[in-house]
Amino acid sequence: MSDERYDFVVLGATGFTGQFVVDEVARVADQEKLKFAVAGRSMEKLQKVLTESSQRTGKELEETPIIIADVKNVSSLEEMCKKAKVVLNCVGPYRFYGEDVVKACIENGAHHVDISGEPQYLEKMQLLYSGKAREAGVYIVGACGFDSxxxxxxxxxxxxxxxxxxxxxxxxxxxxxxxxxxxxxxxxxxxxxxxxxxxxxxxxxxxxxxxxxxxxxxxxxxxxxxxxxxxxxxxxxxxxxxxxxxxxxxxxxxxxxxxxxxxxxxxxxxxxxxxxxxxxxxxxxxxxxxxxxxxxxxxxxxxxxxxxxxxxxxxxxxxxxxxxxxxxxxxxxxxxxxxxxxxxxxxxxxxxxxxxxxxxxxxxGYVATPIVMVQCACTLLKEISQDKFRGGVYTTAMLFRETSLIERxxxxxxxxxxxxxxxxx
Missing domain, CATH: 3.30.360 (Dihydrodipicolinate Reductase; domain 2)
Incomplete structure (x- = not known):
């Protein structure tokens, strides 16, 4: 993956949960040395989220990069994924909007974490995309919130x-x-x-x-x-x-x-x-x-x-x-x-x-989930070795069991x- 990519891209940053994920990324960005962007359909709404997050966190976020991406527009997802090391996908219900994001991540070299609590979606992603993700060296990790x-x-x-x-x-x-x-x-x-x-x-x-x-x-x-x-x-x-x-x-x-x-x-x-x-x-x-x-x-x-x-x-x-x-x-x-x-x-x-x-x-739902999601993404970015897993679709305990996630x-x-x-x- 290119060093020019953003470490994190928060997709669905204007959603109810997504706004608090932005807060949490902003909170840890300095200590983790993260470069991040926010993504969604509306420039105006994304700018508003950054302004409100600045007020809540005390961080200067108005200049945070913005990517226009729509889960109903595959080409926009592909362009977003080309700019990301890890996509933090906050757009649900995932049974309707998740698969195209997963596919775009695999095809464009971005890891993917989400906060789905939907077994049908999660297990379908494992069935259909684990082999493709492994071939691409991409990690797809679902249920990275309070669920589960x-x-x-x-x-x-x-x-x-x-x-x-x-x-x-x-x-x-x-x-x-x-x-x-x-x-x-x-x-x-x-x-x-x-x-x-x-x-x-x-x-x-x-x-x-x-x-x-x-x-x-x-x-x-x-x-x-x-x-x-x-x-x-x-x-x-x-x-x-x-x-x-x-x-x-x-x-x-x-x-x-x-x-x-x-x-x-x-x-x-x-x-x-x-x-x-x-x-x-x-x-x-x-x-x-x-x-x-x-x-x-x-x-x-x-x-x-x-x-x-x-x-x-x-x-x-x-x-x-x-x-x-x-x-x-x-x-x-x-x-x-x-x-x-x-x-x-x-x-x-x-x-x-x-x-x-x-x-x-x-x-x-909205305090623990952003904390958990961001720490999963940090662990994936900083600790997961291609030599051991080589990409694929995983649960958190499959992938993070021998990492510092619990300590984090x-x-x-x-x-x-x-x-x-x-x-x-």
Whole structure:
């Protein structure tokens, strides 16, 4: 890649999340010695984003280079990618707008990171473009935001701390609100709705991507749709986001490439009490049914505050909501104290050991996500060796497991910690 390229180009800088990614790039640019540009459809809106980011960050950004690029105009994407070392793609829903950006990056020598939480898009990119990216020496790394770095790297952190063999990992995801509650931008909801609507795509896609099943343990993980979880003393329900899918891809890679024992994964969302659990299940059922139909999706997107109890709304969260929100993901790993030398050798007894780790940080969607995305991009730019990976489509734990990413995140207010050392079940 040419040294004349910008280190980072933030595509979709005028979007709700993109503006905060610009803030974060500006914040770290001096210490990381980065040259960056912003990209989008409107010169006027991009200039406004730079002016507002200057006010928020105290950085002089008005002279930051601007690239006019439209996800519906392939030639503009190609020209943008020729000017970038790493494209930070903030334009969603990715099922509609992501593939052309990935393709342009591969064909024009730019690495690509995104903040998608859409398993269909992410796994389709791996199926269609991993070989092409490898040939081009380009890295395509999806889900580099709250979806799903805390989960994926949290599990990687747990496997490093667990001294025996893991049999299962359960993720318990908590979003804590400040006095003004939680809120998300409607684009995130739109992505989720299309994920529900097209969930049937995943089975044939995964059959093509992974024709061989992973070995199954004699002691399978018992999952529940909802209930009280004694390991963490909270009410939970199955989490429908991308975390489990992302971690499963990393587990498979570690088994097939690094010859590490595979384990089962489950993900749950935590709620304050049984009442919240019951109401969430009821409205989740209603939204899930409506999401199957175009008129239902349109209705939800027209009145998001009604169908989500105000959690999603046009214009996203307020400044106070972003400043006071927090997240935590508790990772409960269960397995055996003894580590067998062969990943395919079965243990003769039930799991006997447990460890709990936690990943936590500031508000998930618009504070933690920009931090995580930018640190992933910095790690990719500065630490990934062509000699080891030679390009391809990866999850974060596939690519960044032996890098400084976790240390970088810790330095930037994303905490990784062991809550309970290994103990007997």
């Amino acid at each position: 770095v805390p989960a994926d790297m949290g599990v990687a952190f747990a496997t490093e701390q667990f001294k025996g063999d893991l049999n299962s990992v359960e993720l318990f995801i908590s979003l804590e609100a400040g006095p003004d509650g939680l809120a998300g931008n409607v684009t995130t909801l739109e992505s989720a709705l299309h994920g529900f609507a097209h969930a049937a795509e995943l089975k044939p896609l995964r059959k093509s991507l992974y024709p061989n099943r992973l070995p199954r343990s004699k002691y399978p993980l018992k999952t529940r749709m909802a209930g009280f979880m004694p390991d963490i003393q909270k009410w939970c329900l199955i989490f429908q986001g991308s975390d489990r899918a992302i971690v499963n891809r990393s587990v498979r890679y570690n088994y097939e490439v690094n010859l590490q024992r595979p384990f089962e994964v489950a993900a749950y969302a935590c709620v304050p009490n049984f009442f919240y659990l019951a109401v969430t299940l009821l409205f989740g059922l209603i939204v899930g049914i409506l999401a199957k139909f175009s008129f239902g999706r349109a209705l939800i997107l027209k009145y998001p505050h009604i169908f989500t109890f105000g959690v999603f709304k046009q214009g996203g969260p307020s400044k106070k909501q972003m400043e006071t929100g927090t997240f935590s993901i508790t990772v409960v790993g269960k397995g055996w104290k003894e580590k067998l030398p062969d990943a395919d050798t079965e243990h003769d007894t039930a799991p006997d050991t447990q460890m709990i780790v936690r990943v936590s940080g500031p508000e998930a 995140l810790i330095k930037n207010n994303i905490k990784f910690e062991v809550v309970k050392e290994q103990f007997s079940l």
